[in-house]
Amino acid sequence: MTELDQNETVPDAAPKQDVAPDPAPSQASALPQEELDRLTSDIVAALKTVYDPEIPADIYELGLIYKIDINDDREVAVEMTLTAPGCPVAGEMPKWVEDAVNTVPGISGTKVTLTFDPPWDQSRMSDEARLALNMF
Numbered sequence: 160m161t162e163l164d165q166n167e168t169v170p171d172a173a174p175k176q177d178v179a180p181d182p183a184p185s186q187a188s189a190l191p192q193e194e195l196d197r198l199t200s201d202i203v204a205a206l207k208t209v210y211d212p213e214i215p216a217d218i219y220e221l222g223l224i225y226k227i228d229i230n231d232d233r234e235v236a237v238e239m240t241l242t243a244p245g246c247p248v249a250g251e252m253p254k255w256v257e258d259a260v261n262t263v264p265g266i267s268g269t270k271v272t273l274t275f276d277p278p279w280d281q282s283r284m285s286d287e288a289r290l291a292l293n294m295f
Contacts, residue, residue, distance in 0.1 A: 189231045198229055198265060205259040206237075212248060216291045218256070222283025225274065233267045235260050240279045249273070 188195060206219040218224060218239070226238040237256055241249055248255075253271040260269040281294065289295055 201263040202260055205263050209255050209259050216288040220285045220288035235269045237271045242279050
């Protein structure tokens with residue numbers, strides 16, 4: 160399984176954010192690195208099409224995506240959070256994320272898991288999101 164957490168650098172992705180790395184060691188992938196890089200870039204681009212309806216910034220730039228795992232069968236596991244546990248779209252947003260990631264060519268399926276550990280805060284936002292929200 161290959162794993163991307165928000166501490167890794169992805170082309171055209173949000174800047175590094177402070178997220179604790181997954182304690183489980185990643186296994187080497189049978190997928191070629193070039194394909195993993197393409198899939199990761201395409202997944203990030205797909206995630207950037209999903210917006211929190213109350214905030215004019217995409218969920219990736221907001222720092223709501225904690226982890227993306229791609230296994231050898233091209234199944235994707237996304238760990239994400241919400242800006243608040245009582246978010247009005249808490250029941251819908253994971254499906255939006257799943258649908259967006261499933262549009263990426265080569266992906267065989269997506270599972271989205273919500274977590275609130277660690278809780279989201281504004282420090283997770285990229286500069287792009289801060290600019291969009293005038294939060295400098």
